[in-house]
Amino acid sequence: MENKNMGIGTRAIHAGIIKDKQYGSLTMPVYQSSTFYFKSCEEGGRRFSGQEDGYIYTRLGNPTTNTLERKVASLEGAEAAAATSSGMGAISSALWTIASAGKHIIADSTLYGCTFALLSHGLPKYGVEVTFVNTSNLDEIKANLKENTVAVYLETPANPNLKIADISAIAQLVHGYNKDIKVVCDNTFATPYLQKPLQLGADVVVHSATKYLNGHGDVIAGFVVGKADFITEVKMSGIKDMTGCVMSPHDAFLVLRGLKTFELRMKRHCENGMAIAKFLEAHPKVEKVYYPGLEGHKGYEIAKKQMTAGFGGMVSFEIKGGKENGMKFVNALELCTIAVSLGDAETLVEHPASMTHSTYTAEDLKEAGIPEGLVRLSAGLENAEDIIADLSQALDRI
Ligand code: LCS
Numbered sequence: 001m002e003n004k005n006m007g008i009g010t011r012a013i014h015a016g017i018i019k020d021k022q023y024g025s026l027t028m029p030v031y032q033s034s035t036f037y038f039k040s041c042e043e044g045g046r047r048f049s050g051q052e053d054g055y056i057y058t059r060l061g062n063p064t065t066n067t068l069e070r071k072v073a074s075l076e077g078a079e080a081a082a083a084t085s086s087g088m089g090a091i092s093s094a095l096w097t098i099a100s101a102g103k104h105i106i107a108d109s110t111l112y113g114c115t116f117a118l119l120s121h122g123l124p125k126y127g128v129e130v131t132f133v134n135t136s137n138l139d140e141i142k143a144n145l146k147e148n149t150v151a152v153y154l155e156t157p158a159n160p161n162l163k164i165a166d167i168s169a170i171a172q173l174v175h176g177y178n179k180d181i182k183v184v185c186d187n188t189f190a191t192p193y194l195q196k197p198l199q200l201g202a203d204v205v206v207h208s209a210t211k212y213l214n215g216h217g218d219v220i221a222g223f224v225v226g227k228a229d230f231i232t233e234v235k236m237s238g239i240k241d242m243t244g245c246v247m248s249p250h251d252a253f254l255v256l257r258g259l260k261t262f263e264l265r266m267k268r269h270c271e272n273g274m275a276i277a278k279f280l281e282a283h284p285k286v287e288k289v290y291y292p293g294l295e296g297h298k299g300y301e302i303a304k305k306q307m308t309a310g311f312g313g314m315v316s317f318e319i320k321g322g323k324e325n326g327m328k329f330v331n332a333l334e335l336c337t338i339a340v341s342l343g344d345a346e347t348l349v350e351h352p353a354s355m356t357h358s359t360y361t362a363e364d365l366k367e368a369g370i371p372e373g374l375v376r377l378s379a380g381l382e383n384a385e386d387i388i389a390d391l392s393q394a395l396d397r398i
Contacts, residue, residue, distance in 0.1 A: 008262070009263035013260050015074035016073075017067060028253065029063075030250055035056075036055040069082060069083050076192045077199050078225045082223065082225075083221065084239060085222070085248065087186075087207060091118065101128065102148060104130070106151070107130055110155070110158040112155065119132075119153065131144045141173060145177045149178070153184045154184070154185055155189065156189075158189075162299075162315075164299025165302075167202055167306055171200065182204050189211075193310075200306055214254060215259075215265050220251075268381050269379055270313060273293070276387060277293060285319060289316075291315045293310070313343070314379070315379060316374060323373065329397075338350065347387050
């Protein structure tokens with residue numbers, strides 16, 4: 001079933017599904033098989049040479065995984081998608097397909113930590129040059145575009161400070177300079193429920209499907225999404241030969257199941273995110289709230305333009321009194337869970353200065369733009385009043 005005019009809730013359930021003719025199974029079965037038999041050497045030959053469609057080996061394709069890829073491509077309004085075993089698998093497979101020694105990438109300086117590590121250490125080790133800029137400032141991108149630039153990489157909203165970049169303005173600028181440069185956008189925080197970067201002019205979308213797309217905290221998974229030719233290249237080079245980071249059929253099944261409630265979950269995440277952000281904004285013990293749906297947020301106008309159905313479930317905020325009070329607050333939470341990751345049914349909270357960035361000195365934190373009292377919260381699916389009651393009692397105990 002493929003009808004681009006249907007709503008995202010309908011497509012999250014039906015898109016990509018080919019009805020099971022053998023047994024009439026409602027859900028896509030898990031084809032938990034590493035390999036697929038051929039009737040003859042001749043048939044095997046035709047499959048390997050591409051003369052005949054059909055499965056060969058699960059690293060090259062699998063019916064359960066391919067169903068999920070068609071569904072995610074439909075959600076992003078894209079020609080094709082490649083499923084990977086993690087978000088980092090998606091990002092590294094995409095960037096290794098695009099870049100090679102001697103090429104140049106422009107990346108935003110606010111990125112998920114492991115993406116930052118890939119761009120600052122991993123790729124340069126093999127001769128790829130990377131320049132970090134603030135992609136919210138178009139002049140910084142313009143000043144760094146060069147003849148060998150092959151990609152501009154960004155997250156919006158960005159992890160962890162929810163900085164917003166203007167996807168369509170960036171795509172126009174970059175493609176005006178050279179139409180072959182790929183604008184790559186990590187859409188993990190917004191998801192296609194809120195934002196479709198390809199329709200805004202980006203060339204490639206990457207996802208950590210570990211988060212909202214699966215939504216149940218029981219899978220590590222990722223996607224690369226874009227034009228069919230590029231996705232074929234990612235599958236045949238970036239995934240098949242370079243990273244090998246193929247998604248398992250069982251994980252594909254879990255993400256297919258998670259996506260059935262995608263629209264319902266995203267609506268609730270957004271409602272809870274907004275209610276929490278408003279509560280925190282009015283609280284005297286909170287210095288600052290970073291939520292793109294608040295009018296005071298630097299990127300509010302752009303977020304309103306490009307995030308069409310809400311502002312997401314991620315809220316970062318700064319507790320007055322620095323690291324000590326940040327830790328006191330997080331340790332006092334009873335309903336909210338102290339954990340990294342995001343986009344799950346449970347509200348998850350992390351304090352970068354004492355947890356993910358605990359090796360940073362006070363100076364390092366300042367340079368990375370992470371205040372010592374910063375707390376990152378992923379609004380879950382609980383009732384907003386219960387989450388807020390927990391935040392309130394923990395703030396009272398500081
Ligand atoms: N992109 C973003 C924006 C992320 O937040 C993450 C993981 C990744 C990519 C990588 O995806 P993975 O390989 O884990 O599926 N973010 C995490 C976080 O903020 N806490 O724990 C993981």
